[in-house]
Amino acid sequence: MANETELSRTEAFQRSDDVPSNPTSNPTIGDVLAARFGRRDLLKGLLGTTVVAGLATSLPPLAGALVSPASAATTAVPDYDFTEIAHGVDETHHVAPGHQAEILIRWGDPVLADAPAFDPQAQTAESQKRQFGYNNDFIGFQPLPADGSDPDRGLLFVNHEYTIPELMFPGMVRDKDNPFAGMTKEKAEVEMAAHGASIIEIRRGPDGRWAVVPDSRYNRRITTLDTAMDLTGPCAGADAMKTSADPTGTRVTGMVNNCAGGTTPWGTFLTAEENFHGYFMGEPAAGADAASLKRYGLPGGWYNWGQYDTRFDIGREPNEANRFGWLVEVDPYDPQSVPKKRTALGRFKHEGANVIVNGDGRVVGLSGDDERFDYVYRFVTDGRYDPADRAANMDLLDAGTLSVARFDPDGRIAWLPLVHGQGPLTAANGFADQADVLIRARLAADALGATKMDRPEDVEINPVTKKAYVALTNNSKRTETDPANPRAKNIWGQILEMIPAAGDFAGDDWRWEMLVLAGNPKDPATGAQYHPATSENGWFACPDNLAVDPKGRLWVSTDQGGGWAKASGTADGVWALQTEGPERGKGKMFFRVPVGAEMCGPWFSTDGGTLFVAVQHPAADGAKEYAPFGRDSTFEDPATRWPDFAEGMPPRPSVVMIRRDDGKPIGG
Numbered sequence: 048m049a050n051e052t053e054l055s056r057t058e059a060f061q062r063s064d065d066v067p068s069n070p071t072s073n074p075t076i077g078d079v080l081a082a083r084f085g086r087r088d089l090l091k092g093l094l095g096t097t098v099v100a101g102l103a104t105s106l107p108p109l110a111g112a113l114v115s116p117a118s119a120a121t122t123a124v125p126d127y128d129f130t131e132i133a134h135g136v137d138e139t140h141h142v143a144p145g146h147q148a149e150i151l152i153r154w155g156d157p158v159l160a161d162a163p164a165f166d167p168q169a170q171t172a173e174s175q176k177r178q179f180g181y182n183n184d185f186i187g188f189q190p191l192p193a194d195g196s197d198p199d200r201g202l203l204f205v206n207h208e209y210t211i212p213e214l215m216f217p218g219m220v221r222d223k224d225n226p227f228a229g230m231t232k233e234k235a236e237v238e239m240a241a242h243g244a245s246i247i248e249i250r251r252g253p254d255g256r257w258a259v260v261p262d263s264r265y266n267r268r269i270t271t272l273d274t275a276m277d278l279t280g281p282c283a284g285a286d287a288m289k290t291s292a293d294p295t296g297t298r299v300t301g302m303v304n305n306c307a308g309g310t311t312p313w314g315t316f317l318t319a320e321e322n323f324h325g326y327f328m329g330e331p332a333a334g335a336d337a338a339s340l341k342r343y344g345l346p347g348g349w350y351n352w353g354q355y356d357t358r359f360d361i362g363r364e365p366n367e368a369n370r371f372g373w374l375v376e377v378d379p380y381d382p383q384s385v386p387k388k389r390t391a392l393g394r395f396k397h398e399g400a401n402v403i404v405n406g407d408g409r410v411v412g413l414s415g416d417d418e419r420f421d422y423v424y425r426f427v428t429d430g431r432y433d434p435a436d437r438a439a440n441m442d443l444l445d446a447g448t449l450s451v452a453r454f455d456p457d458g459r460i461a462w463l464p465l466v467h468g469q470g471p472l473t474a475a476n477g478f479a480d481q482a483d484v485l486i487r488a489r490l491a492a493d494a495l496g497a498t499k500m501d502r503p504e505d506v507e508i509n510p511v512t513k514k515a516y517v518a519l520t521n522n523s524k525r526t527e528t529d530p531a532n533p534r535a536k537n538i539w540g541q542i543l544e545m546i547p548a549a550g551d552f553a554g555d556d557w558r559w560e561m562l563v564l565a566g567n568p569k570d571p572a573t574g575a576q577y578h579p580a581t582s583e584n585g586w587f588a589c590p591d592n593l594a595v596d597p598k599g600r601l602w603v604s605t606d607q608g609g610g611w612a613k614a615s616g617t618a619d620g621v622w623a624l625q626t627e628g629p630e631r632g633k634g635k636m637f638f639r640v641p642v643g644a645e646m647c648g649p650w651f652s653t654d655g656g657t658l659f660v661a662v663q664h665p666a667a668d669g670a671k672e673y674a675p676f677g678r679d680s681t682f683e684d685p686a687t688r689w690p691d692f693a694e695g696m697p698p699r700p701s702v703v704m705i706r707r708d709d710g711k712p713i714g715g
């Protein structure tokens with residue numbers, strides 16, 4: 048999801064990001080850092096890196112305050128072998144020398160064998176249901192066959208997060224007083240069909256290039272329009288999940304705003320519903336839970352689908368919004384499988400989800416709630432993973448304990464369980480039962496005193512080093528002076544490292560450290576902190592999606608939205624970021640997107656030979672700030688026509704595959 052896009056149709060998205068809904072006085076991460084190191088020291092620290100460095104090294108082993116020069120526990124991982132590219136912005140993409148970056152699939156390309164050719168002038172929902180959707184975000188890969196015996200075959204799962212009518216449809220006008228000018232039922236249904244996900248079989252040829260298998264039985268479109276899904280876990284069948292179309296509260300059509308996601312060891316994908324509130328409109332019904340609606344930003348009114356489908360009008364179907372905001376699990380090996388919304392993992396604006404099998408066999412998932420001042424969550428299954436029995440693993444995510452993080456001043460993380468009957472989560476405090484706690488997870492987490500964060504995006508688990516990373520993308524609305532993080536208006540973001548003691552992700556003994564404070568480290572006004580060997584191109588702003596390669600190295604993609612010119616002046620992209628050893632905190636720029644795009648979905652093939660990236664909304668964000676263009680993009684007049692550069696063809700969100708000329712793994 049874009050930050051602060053300049054497009055009028057998506058201004059609502061930006062406002063949503065800008066207006067935090069967390070009313071609590073829970074400590075912010077700034078308070079925590081201040082308490083940990085003392086406001087005076089931190090204020091002094093802001094005045095010069097010497098003091099900051101001294102501070103960091105004087106407090107081992109929990110010296111993570113600003114950037115910690117070396118983590119308490121370092122695992123040897125190889126350095127990144129590539130020559131970095133330069134910051135910049137133009138109409139196309141750029142990759143490090145010695146690499147090929149090629150289009151795998153674009154918006155409108157066939158997914159199903161009977162898909163018609165893409166005709167942007169004559170789009171229909173029936174066509175779009177068979178074609179690759181809009182705004183690709185998460186990319187995940189599972190081997191085919193599932194035992195991984197063929198390194199050159201796989202199933203790619205790609206999210207289609209949201210739609211931008213001004214760039215998708217011809218003839219749309221910008222009218223601030225009528226944001227839905229030009230919309231019709233037909234266009235709304237194309238939008239619903241362009242949301243969701245695609246599953247495609249891909250094969251790698253002898254030349255190293257992957258290609259979509261056009262007639263694969265695995266190819267599948269999942270849409271908001273007509274894909275039936277099950278609601279499973281503790282909230283299934285709850286009264287708050289029942290609607291006139293589904294009196295059982297167990298079946299819902301579609302998913303929305305699927306941002307990032309992850310894979311499971313039993314061969315499924317997890318896809319995260321993020322800004323679901325934006326899809327609902329209308330006036331709340333009498334007696335509606337005003338506190339919950341407010342906390343989730345409902346109704347967001349970004350789309351007018353409720354004019355054509357009453358379930359998106361909260362006045363007419365008050366419970367429908369409770370059926371969105373979940374993690375959805377999809378089995379790609381059975382094209383007829385029914386996706387499952389796993390309610391045990393809580394309802395919030397899930398950026399993504401990554402899981403790991405803990406040493407004791409329980410499965411642990413981490414997920415961020417991407418809004419200013421919202422939280423980081425953990426889920427631990429009750430059951431244990433059985434590598435010999437796939438069927439027994441398929442519903443593991445229906446039972447377990449959801450917790451929310453409090454980042455303590457002493458460098459520890461406390462995981463606070465969202466369990467009905469424990470602490471403040473009682474009927475006396477308005478939580479009727481466990482389903483209620485999960486449906487209103489944000490309110491439950493507020494009551495528990497979780498730490499208010501600077502917009503948690505991807506939370507990535509590194510299975511090699513047994514650490515996890517949270518991309519905190521930015522928080523321009525923080526108003527209090529924050530001595531630890533000297534950016535009351537933090538437009539650059541930071542990356543936190545989370546370390547479970549002895550690699551026990553299900554345990555209670557966790558610490559946190561700061562990996563980098565993003566922004567330009569050469570500009571003291573930003574307060575940015577990287578390893579000093581970072582070049583003028585090696586720093587970034589607004590970390591969003593993260594990926595770990597097979598050798599345990601971290602890769603960061605960015606989303607500065609319409610604020611790119613102010614945050615960094617470069618287009619978004621992918622950076623390598625060292626987490627271990629003496630160069631911890633050193634960044635290197637690897638890939639850059641065309642103007643107006645955001646960088647999503649970095650994902651490595653199992654052998655590390657290919658990096659798949661998702662170029663989302665080319666031409667959209669901050670086109671006005673791009674001097675050679677200097678105005679908002681439209682379908683007819685976009686800032687770039689990437690990747691086709693053909694007259695009449697609009698810019699197309701696309702998955703790009705990157706590999707090295709010498710055939711070695713990405714990063715060497």
Ligand code: FEO
Nearest residue numbers: 048306321398417
């Ligand atoms: Fe869809 Fe938080 O980015």
Ligand code: CA
Nearest residue numbers: 048306504591
């Ligand atoms: Ca994102």
Ligand code: CA
Nearest residue numbers: 505592593594
């Ligand atoms: Ca990721």
Ligand code: CA
Nearest residue numbers: 048520591606
């Ligand atoms: Ca983002």
